[in-house]
Amino acid sequence: MLQKMKGTYDLHDTMPLVHDIERAIQAVSRLFQYQEIRTPHFELSELYHRSVGESSDIVSKETYDFKDRGGRAVTLRPEGTAGVVRAYVENKLYAEPIKPQKYYYVGSMFRYERPQKGRFREFRQFGAEAFGSEHPELDAEVIAYAITFLRALKLKNLTVHVNSLGDATSKTAYRAALKAHIAPHLETLCTDCQTRYHDNPLRILDCKVDTRHEALQTAPKPLDYLTEPDRQHFDAVIALLKAMDIAYTIDNSLVRGLDYYTHTVFEIKVDPDLLGNQNTICGGGRYNHLVESLGGPSTPAVGFAFGLERLMVALEAAGLQGKVQPLYCYVAALDESSVKYAMALMQSLRMRGLTCNMGFERKSLKAQFKQSAHQHARFVIILGEAEIASKTVQIKDQTSGDSFSVPLDEVYSTIMAQLSTASDCETCGHKGASS
Ligand code: ATP
Ligand code: MG
Numbered sequence: 001m002l003q004k005m006k007g008t009y010d011l012h013d014t015m016p017l018v019h020d021i022e023r024a025i026q027a028v029s030r031l032f033q034y035q036e037i038r039t040p041h042f043e044l045s046e047l048y049h050r051s052v053g054e055s056s057d058i059v060s061k062e063t064y065d066f067k068d069r070g071g072r073a074v075t076l077r078p079e080g081t082a083g084v085v086r087a088y089v090e091n092k093l094y095a096e097p098i099k100p101q102k103y104y105y106v107g108s109m110f111r112y113e114r115p116q117k118g119r120f121r122e123f124r125q126f127g128a129e130a131f132g133s134e135h136p137e138l139d140a141e142v143i144a145y146a147i148t149f150l151r152a153l154k155l156k157n158l159t160v161h162v163n164s165l166g167d168a169t170s171k172t173a174y175r176a177a178l179k180a181h182i183a184p185h186l187e188t189l190c191t192d193c194q195t196r197y198h199d200n201p202l203r204i205l206d207c208k209v210d211t212r213h214e215a216l217q218t219a220p221k222p223l224d225y226l227t228e229p230d231r232q233h234f235d236a237v238i239a240l241l242k243a244m245d246i247a248y249t250i251d252n253s254l255v256r257g258l259d260y261y262t263h264t265v266f267e268i269k270v271d272p273d274l275l276g277n278q279n280t281i282c283g284g285g286r287y288n289h290l291v292e293s294l295g296g297p298s299t300p301a302v303g304f305a306f307g308l309e310r311l312m313v314a315l316e317a318a319g320l321q322g323k324v325q326p327l328y329c330y331v332a333a334l335d336e337s338s339v340k341y342a343m344a345l346m347q348s349l350r351m352r353g354l355t356c357n358m359g360f361e362r363k364s365l366k367a368q369f370k371q372s373a374h375q376h377a378r379f380v381i382i383l384g385e386a387e388i389a390s391k392t393v394q395i396k397d398q399t400s401g402d403s404f405s406v407p408l409d410e411v412y413s414t415i416m417a418q419l420s421t422a423s424d425c426e427t428c429g430h431k432g433a434s435s
Contacts, residue, residue, distance in 0.1 A: 007113070007121025009309075016322030017312055022106065024152040025126050029104045032145045034128055037103040039083035041110075045073040051082040051290055053259030055199035062111040076110035080127040081260070081287070081303055082294075088131060089296035100132035106308075118278030118310045127305035128284075131291065134300035136233055139264040139286055140240035142302050146268060146282050147246055149306075154320055157271040158281075161251035162237070165202070165222050166230035167262050167288065174225035175201055185215035202255045221252040230263065237264050260287040264302065274317040275310060282306045328415065330372035331358040332365055334384030342383050345393075345411065352412055372398065379415055 004010060011018060029036070045065055052058050064076040077083055084103060088094065093101055106126045113119055128145060130138050143160060150158060165171055179201050182189070186197055190209040197204065210216055226234065241248050248266075256265045265285035272279045284304025291299035315321075329349055333342040339362075346356040357375060359368050365382070372380045382394040393411060396403045397418060406414045 005121070007115035009120065014312065014322065016324050017315060018322070020322045021153065021308060021311065024149055025104070025106060028145065028149045028152050031148065032102070032141065034102040034104040034145065037084055037087060037105050038107070039087050039105065041108065042074050042076050043083055043086065045075040047082050047086055048075050048078065051085065051260060051294060052079065053200070056258055058111060058258070062113055064110045064112060078109055078111045080105050080107070080109065080125055080305060081129060084129045085290050085294050089291060089294050094131065094297055094299055100130050100138060102128070102130045104128045116278070118275060118313060120309060124308040125305045126308060127303060129301060129303035131299050131301045134288060136236035136240060139237045139302050140244065142284060142304055143241060143266055144244050144246060146284070146304050146306070150268070153315060155270070155315060155318060157274065159269050160246065160248040160266060161254050161269060162248050162264065162266045163222060163251050163254040164226060164230065164234035164263050165255065165261060165265060166226040170226045170230045171262070174220070174222050177220045177225060178202065178204070181220055182215055189213065189215070200259065205253050205255045216253070219253070222255070223252065233263055256283060256285055260290045261285040262288045270314045274314045278310060281310045281314060324376060326355065327357055327375045327377045328354045329356040329379050329381055330375060330377035331356060331381045331383060332368040332372070333358065334365060334382065336362070337385060338383045338388060341388055345381065345383065345408070349412055354412065354415065381411065
């Protein structure tokens with residue numbers, strides 16, 4: 001039997017939670033006025049080399065690269081920012097009148113990683129990118145957007161970690177200080193870190209192997225190397241978070257793994273009891289030079305990306321399962337000749353917006369009632385020869401247990417009347433649907 005590929009998964013029984021997440025994304029994005037953008041799942045490999053960076057873990061070890069039939073070097077997107085920036089430049093979105101331009105995306109990303117809990121080879125991200133302002137307000141808004149999304153999903157026990165790398169001058173000064181600090185310990189670091197030391201020393205702080213290494217624990221702090229204007233930018237972001245009542249922790253070891261970050265970097269972590277080591281559900285930061293380096297006009301930008309699988313695990317572990325959508329009507333046909341009337345009734349109810357279902361297997365009434373219960377149907381509508389002859393149907397309200405006879409052409413109005421007096425269902429929050 002053919003099986004799914006390692007590191008991929010099928011979504012079926014958790015779809016109600018996926019839909020809750022997608023609804024929260026849409027609702028919160030509207031509150032913050034971010035517009036959806038959809039970009040291709042594959043791009044020229046060069047895009048990721050020029051943005052994420054040659055020496056990043058993603059590009060050096062994790063991308064799915066292939067030659068297409070025309071001989072082009074293609075990569076399945078490992079992250080969303082590069083594609084959005086490419087689209088921003090290619091479509092001249094910088095010329096749009098509304099400023100700053102704010103976008104969000106949801107979709108699959110692909111990384112060839114060792115699969116484990118919270119780490120897949122095809123995984124989904126919800127990300128945001130805001131272009132056109134270097135002011136700290138945009139950094140703070142992006143963090144507020146991410147937190148408001150989690151609040152909409154009722155997820156608690158999370159911490160926002162923030163740090164700043166500053167711009168070129170600060171980064172260069174910090175890089176030199178970090179290298180000087182690491183040099184005497186270089187031999188004792190993992191082989192990846194020995195390479196990082198030469199290519200991109202900041203990433204040593206991001207290492208998953210050497211986390212407890214003494215040299216990393218005592219490493220200099222990026223904040224101590226910020227130029228005065230960069231320090232002011234960071235202080236302003238912090239003051240804005242305070243003003244918006246968003247709790248945060250300053251995390252001196254936070255650098256983030258991609259080349260393009262400048263100034264603010266942040267991550268949102270949930271309680272490790274919920275997720276274990278893979279407990280970072282969101283990462284983001286400012287990237288003021290990426291647009292220009294991909295051929296656009298100099299445009300500061302800031303964004304984030306959530307890993308949706310980790311978010312789902314955290315929600316489930318916190319007891320926040322998705323809501324099942326209600327089924328209002330289950331139509332039970334008693335015999336062969338009633339089936340076409342049942343279909344006609346369902347069609348007319350569905351056309352008016354009521355959810356309906358029926359059995360398609362000619363089962364006994366008892367079996368049909370059992371099915372209706374599996375589907376959490378609020379009403380069972382019974383149709384047989386006698387009902388058709390008298391143009392009335394039997395309706396059983398599964399919540400109250402009441403049964404009543406209703407003329408066929410009053411089924412819709414009767415059900416609507418019943419629903420309007422019902423209180424919201426505790427499980428799904430919808431009017432009158434039984435749980
Ligand atoms: P990590 O340090 O866990 O490898 P990362 O820094 O590589 O994460 P980003 O590129 O910042 O991750 O992506 C943003 C978010 O996407 C992460 O915080 C995480 O929630 C999620 N994510 C990253 N890689 C994976 C993966 N392979 N499977 C599932 N989710 C992932
Ligand atoms: Mg990674």
